[in-house]
Amino acid sequence: MMTDEKKKVNLTIDGIQVEAYEGDMVLDAARRAGIDIPTLCYHPAIGPIGSCRVCVVEIENGRGLPASCVTPVREGMVVRTNTEAVREARRTVVELILASHPQDCLQCERNGRCELQALAMRLGIRETRFHREKEHKECDTSSPALVRDADKCILCGRCVNMCADVQNVAALGFAYRGTDALVTPMFERGLAESKCVSCGQCAKICPVGAIHEKEEWQKVADLISDPNLHVVVQVAPAVRAAIGEEFGIPAGTPVTGKLATALKMLGFDAVFDTQFTADLTIMEEGTELIERLKTKGPLPLITSCSPGWIKYAETFHPEFIPNLSSCKSPQQMMGAIIKTYYAKKAGIDPDKIVSVSVMPCTAKKSECARPEMNASGRRDVDIVLTTRELACMIRQAGIRFQDLSDGEFDAPLGISTGAGTIFGTTGGVMEAALRTVYEIVTKKPLG
Numbered sequence: 001m002m003t004d005e006k007k008k009v010n011l012t013i014d015g016i017q018v019e020a021y022e023g024d025m026v027l028d029a030a031r032r033a034g035i036d037i038p039t040l041c042y043h044p045a046i047g048p049i050g051s052c053r054v055c056v057v058e059i060e061n062g063r064g065l066p067a068s069c070v071t072p073v074r075e076g077m078v079v080r081t082n083t084e085a086v087r088e089a090r091r092t093v094v095e096l097i098l099a100s101h102p103q104d105c106l107q108c109e110r111n112g113r114c115e116l117q118a119l120a121m122r123l124g125i126r127e128t129r130f131h132r133e134k135e136h137k138e139c140d141t142s143s144p145a146l147v148r149d150a151d152k153c154i155l156c157g158r159c160v161n162m163c164a165d166v167q168n169v170a171a172l173g174f175a176y177r178g179t180d181a182l183v184t185p186m187f188e189r190g191l192a193e194s195k196c197v198s199c200g201q202c203a204k205i206c207p208v209g210a211i212h213e214k215e216e217w218q219k220v221a222d223l224i225s226d227p228n229l230h231v232v233v234q235v236a237p238a239v240r241a242a243i244g245e246e247f248g249i250p251a252g253t254p255v256t257g258k259l260a261t262a263l264k265m266l267g268f269d270a271v272f273d274t275q276f277t278a279d280l281t282i283m284e285e286g287t288e289l290i291e292r293l294k295t296k297g298p299l300p301l302i303t304s305c306s307p308g309w310i311k312y313a314e315t316f317h318p319e320f321i322p323n324l325s326s327c328k329s330p331q332q333m334m335g336a337i338i339k340t341y342y343a344k345k346a347g348i349d350p351d352k353i354v355s356v357s358v359m360p361c362t363a364k365k366s367e368c369a370r371p372e373m374n375a376s377g378r379r380d381v382d383i384v385l386t387t388r389e390l391a392c393m394i395r396q397a398g399i400r401f402q403d404l405s406d407g408e409f410d411a412p413l414g415i416s417t418g419a420g421t422i423f424g425t426t427g428g429v430m431e432a433a434l435r436t437v438y439e440i441v442t443k444k445p446l447g
């Protein structure tokens, strides 16, 4: 970030006079000047890694071709980003990566959204001069939330940095060297046996399809087609603000009505709103807070809605477990209600109900698989889809989401107050609970 305290540095990039600041990297200075040096391992959320060497540049009177993401600017520096030597070096790097990468783009989960594919297109690479044998590794499907396909890994290191430095988990690391190098949990175990909390941030930042969420939307589509089953869906508050983006609607636009319409068109037998149980969570957590304030602890009370955070506390900070709210998350409360109250009210055998939820987080896939999440005597939530998976399902069904008219969730589990709505924002759960506490204690409604 540019600040006034930093010393200014003047340099030339591709013949353009560029002003930067001490500590800036050549890549940042070039991009600010409108020159888009290609990158692969670099990601602004985790900073430079300097492992892939796609962003190499030429520096006058310098040695070799340094990676611009880890080369600091200097006063008077002359940089060239598009010489023949630079282009050839980039091509060679990308061709070498492609030579040891599976050529199954059409079947890949990231087809069309793959950064390696986009880079190869940008550099005009249609074939590779190299051929490298790589030992085949079985996909790691041990986690309920994520799939790791080491054959597709390009060893960029993004996931390693994200997991260790941003998420503070360090479930992934580099093993071996040279052509045997591998990104893996410790001792090449499965993710399920590692410290992974299923947050999904590695999948979000992986440039290729080497880590991705466990896709289950096609399974849901098949279950809907089974006339012997009653497939019920619940949708989290955050999904209505996020899914529009997948269909060209500006990010953050609430599309609640279109979402309800789309889910009914997909054939779900009942369409419920997780906001109903978000309200229950608020009432329960608010009441629990009042009780703990009376009995002096354990405080502070920490909401238990985030399964990633719960697993993190269990694994790394068990001393905070007494501070966690004893309430289940809205997803799990709704799952239990669907297979008990709703099943009875609708006269449906709960064993014939498939309870699906659409959530903004991969950790919810792990949450529903926890053995204690069976208040109904069976698994309360059977399948969790992410927002992206639901978008795939909608597209596959040929539904033009952006053109849909507004529908409504089904009563009674589709009705909620405004309090549940703020669950979708950071800190919203506790804010909603505190508002409820205020109303219970003062007996005055908040405006």
Ligand code: SF4
Binding pocket: 146, 162, 163, 167, 169, 170, 171, 172, 195, 196, 197, 198, 199, 200, 201, 202, 203
């Ligand atoms: S899901 Fe989160 S905790 Fe697990 S490996 Fe990925 S980044 Fe690390």
Ligand code: SF4
Binding pocket: 152, 153, 154, 155, 156, 157, 158, 159, 160, 183, 202, 205, 206, 207, 208, 210, 211
């Ligand atoms: S799994 Fe993905 S993010 Fe991690 S090193 Fe491999 S390619 Fe990079």
